[in-house]
Amino acid sequence: MAGVEVGIKNLSKSFGSANIWSDVTLTLPAGEVSVLLGPSGTGKSVLLKSIIGLLKPEKGSIFIHDTDLVRCSESKLYEIRKLFGVLFQDGALFGSMNLFDNIAFPLREHTRKGESEISDIVMEKLELVGLGGAEDKLPGEISGGMKKRAGLARALVLDPEIILVDEPDSGLDPVRTAYLNQLIVDLNTQLDATILIVTHHLGTARSLPDNIGMLFRKNLVMFGPREVLLTSEEPVVQQFLQGRRIGPIGMSEEKDSAQMEAEMEELKKKGGSAESEESFIDPQLDPTEGLGERKAVQRRKDRVMQVLHTLPEKAQTAILESLTEEDMERYGISKDQDRTELIEITYNNPPEDADPFGYKAMQEAEDNSMVEESPAGEGEGEGDKAGSGDPDADADARRAPPAPPESDEPLVGVPADEDAGGTVVLPQAGEHTKSEDEKSDEAGNAPEDQQQSDDSDEQQSDEQQSDEQQSGEQQSDEQDQQYHEDDAKTEQIPTGRGDSEQGGQQQDQDQQGQGGQQAAAAGAAGAAGAAAASGGSDDQPTGRHHWRDEQYAEQGAIGAGGIVPMERRSEREGGDEDRTQQYGQQYGGQQQGQQRTGREAERSGWAQPTPGQDAVPDPSGERAADDAGQGGPGDQRQAPPAGDGSGRPQGDGPGHGQQDVPRGREDDDDGLIGGLRRMFRRSGS
Numbered sequence: 292m293a294g295v296e297v298g299i300k301n302l303s304k305s306f307g308s309a310n311i312w313s314d315v316t317l318t319l320p321a322g323e324v325s326v327l328l329g330p331s332g333t334g335k336s337v338l339l340k341s342i343i344g345l346l347k348p349e350k351g352s353i354f355i356h357d358t359d360l361v362r363c364s365e366s367k368l369y370e371i372r373k374l375f376g377v378l379f380q381d382g383a384l385f386g387s388m389n390l391f392d393n394i395a396f397p398l399r400e401h402t403r404k405g406e407s408e409i410s411d412i413v414m415e416k417l418e419l420v421g422l423g424g425a426e427d428k429l430p431g432e433i434s435g436g437m438k439k440r441a442g443l444a445r446a447l448v449l450d451p452e453i454i455l456v457d458e459p460d461s462g463l464d465p466v467r468t469a470y471l472n473q474l475i476v477d478l479n480t481q482l483d484a485t486i487l488i489v490t491h492h493l494g495t496a497r498s499l500p501d502n503i504g505m506l507f508r509k510n511l512v513m514f515g516p517r518e519v520l521l522t523s524e525e526p527v528v529q530q531f532l533q534g535r536r537i538g539p540i541g542m543s544e545e546k547d548s549a550q551m552e553a554e555m556e557e558l559k560k561k562g563g564s565a566e567s568e569e570s571f572i573d574p575q576l577d578p579t580e581g582l583g584e585r586k587a588v589q590r591r592k593d594r595v596m597q598v599l600h601t602l603p604e605k606a607q608t609a610i611l612e613s614l615t616e617e618d619m620e621r622y623g624i625s626k627d628q629d630r631t632e633l634i635e636i637t638y639n640n641p642p643e644d645a646d647p648f649g650y651k652a653m654q655e656a657e658d659n660s661m662v663e664e665s666p667a668g669e670g671e672g673e674g675d676k677a678g679s680g681d682p683d684a685d686a687d688a689r690r691a692p693p694a695p696p697e698s699d700e701p702l703v704g705v706p707a708d709e710d711a712g713g714t715v716v717l718p719q720a721g722e723h724t725k726s727e728d729e730k731s732d733e734a735g736n737a738p739e740d741q742q743q744s745d746d747s748d749e750q751q752s753d754e755q756q757s758d759e760q761q762s763g764e765q766q767s768d769e770q771d772q773q774y775h776e777d778d779a780k781t782e783q784i785p786t787g788r789g790d791s792e793q794g795g796q797q798q799d800q801d802q803q804g805q806g807g808q809q810a811a812a813a814g815a816a817g818a819a820g821a822a823a824a825s826g827g828s829d830d831q832p833t834g835r836h837h838w839r840d841e842q843y844a845e846q847g848a849i850g851a852g853g854i855v856p857m858e859r860r861s862e863r864e865g866g867d868e869d870r871t872q873q874y875g876q877q878y879g880g881q882q883q884g885q886q887r888t889g890r891e892a893e894r895s896g897w898a899q900p901t902p903g904q905d906a907v908p909d910p911s912g913e914r915a916a917d918d919a920g921q922g923g924p925g926d927q928r929q930a931p932p933a934g935d936g937s938g939r940p941q942g943d944g945p946g947h948g949q950q951d952v953p954r955g956r957e958d959d960d961d962g963l964i965g966g967l968r969r970m971f972r973r974s975g976s
């Protein structure tokens with residue numbers, strides 16, 4: 292069983308007036324490993340927390356199966372979270388529990404397994420991460436690297452289908468990092484889980500993932516197959532991947548154009564060159580011998596071959612060169628076919644059935660979410676009062692019809708700034724300075740807001756800790772009530788089981804200097820979770836809702852949820868098949884009549900030129916808008932979502948997560964692989 296696809300569309304997140312990122316659109320392909328890069332403070336962790344619903348973006352959608360996490364009810368969110376395993380930056384271990392109990396915690400909380408079974412699972416996971424024999428140690432007695440591995444073991448204990456890992460390699464020595472990376476590849480091989488890793492480690496970024504994305508200047512600069520980023524000519528991507536000082540990224544995230552030009556001049560005077568080193572592609576890590584093949588490899592190849600025509604030439608060349616003889620046979624490419632000619636062919640005759648960006652699927656899901664998830668009883672969407680933390684208000688809100696959208700707000704599921712959404716374009720050096728000023732002016736706030744928000748982190752964490760103390764008593768009662776509101780899973784969860792006590796104990800440990808950072812990580816997630824749950828501002832946690840903080844912190848920090856009962860799993864799988872069929876129907880001819888030009892690539896952020904054009908970014912989106920002939924930058928009616936390059940689920944493929952069979956049918960010329968074959972055969976003859 293493959294992991295679950297995560298579709299993110301036009302997502303925007305701000306804290307107060309400080310925008311963190313806007314219009315982030317990408318797909319984490321089912322069962323593949325993706326890495327998210329970006330300078331410090333660009334909001335990578337915020338994105339991770341948004342994906343598990345610990346933070347609530349103000350715009351956009353996050354689709355898992357057919358549920359939009361941004362708008363779904365709390366109980367639905369709780370359910371979906373069970374699919375996740377999360378490792379936060381500092382492991383977020385309970386300082387007062389030994390490693391065994393830390394790792395056993397989610398099993399004890401969310402399953403009915405007996406102690407002997409729990410013990411087997413815990414020991415197996417400890418062995419897996421190389422911590423066999425350390426089960427009796429307290430977090431305060433082990434190294435940072437061991438804490439990370441223990442956190443990973445805990446994230447894995449419920450066999451998650453989506454694994455989010457925030458900087459697994461920070462503070463680790465290079466050898467341990469290499470081991471950890473190998474472990475992640477092996478896990479992906481064994482679990483076939485969808486994995487997203489935030490990292491600053493270039494070796495990890497180059498050798499581990501199937502896909503790479505990068506956040507910069509409040510945008511997702513790119514997201515796509517690894518070959519695209521690793522061969523990219525975008526200055527910011529090159530600078531980051533080569534770890535150079537010269538380039539758009541400065542000490543405080545970015546430089547203005549004047550500073551950059553001055554640096555270039557200086558460099559030239561010294562006889563240096565501003566040209567970057569030749570980009571190169573490291574081989575991807577293979578699973579440890581004996582584990583078998585990583586299923587994601589073939590799935591990814593199939594997917595990438597369908598979007599080949601949208602990728603920059605260098606990436607296409609790299610992908611074509613990586614094909615084995617078997618692959619060439621699979622896609623109907625003859626051995627003596629010229630690579631340049633192949634690129635021309637894919638460009639001019641893209642596979643007929645491919646819907647590489649899955650825009651329609653997300654649109655459809657959004658429409659469905661308007662119809663299915665808005666009614667009373669679910670309590671989501673704009674004006675959602677359910678989840679406020681007040682059981683009476685929640686009950687009222689669930690009974691009440693959905694509030695009509697405010698005039699300047701989007702309809703549920705439809706981005707307000709449709710014309711500006713979706714396109715990831717790389718702002719030019721200096722442009723950001725201007726737009727930031729403009730934004731600040733518009734909001735009536737100085738750019739220092741961002742700094743203030745940085746500063747508020749610590750303060751928030753302190754406030755939260757004191758909230759934790761105050762809200763301990765209140766927690767048990769309210770938590771009981773909340774759990775009773777949730778459906779069948781209530782039975783699985785022992786209510787109010789000393790959680791506040793654990794929070795208190797952890798804090799004690801922190802005050803003793805043991806695991807302070809862990810608590811901060813868990814606390815931040817919890818604070819955000821509380822706000823997300825209340826549907827209110829997520830940057831100002833209140834004591835009143837604080838019992839939720841701990842609940843969310845646990846869910847977030849400790850594997851993000853409970854085990855999915857078998858009957859629910861089958862429900863989900865069944866539902867998924869239906870959806871796969873639905874996608875198949877949707878896409879059955881959806882793209883056929885659609886014009887496929889360089890516009891798609893251009894819109895996708897790869898800066899792929901139309902023939903005869905230079906590969907220059909289109910920062911304003913004007914050229915793209917011209918091409919589209921209507922709308923503004925990011926006109927979703929014409930353009931696919933930005934740069935995901937991931938290929939949303941296709942009719943007969945595993946893209947939607949539950950089928951192990953390779954995408955496309957092999958024995959005839961139908962399906963997507965058939966389309967690829969026809970395309971190449973046309974050219975080969």
Ligand SMILES: Nc1ncnc2c1ncn2[C@@H]1O[C@H](COP(=O)(O)OP(=O)(O)OP(=O)(O)O)[C@@H](O)[C@H]1O
Pocket residue numbers: 306311329330331332333334335336337338741744745746747748751815819829830
């Ligand atoms: N709960 C919060 N309230 C207010 N601001 C926040 C909150 N969480 C994060 N931020 C702000 O969001 C911005 C992005 O933070 P984030 O931790 O996501 O960055 P990052 O890219 O992960 O950085 P790093 O690589 O250094 O870990 C920062 O300016 C941070 O101060």
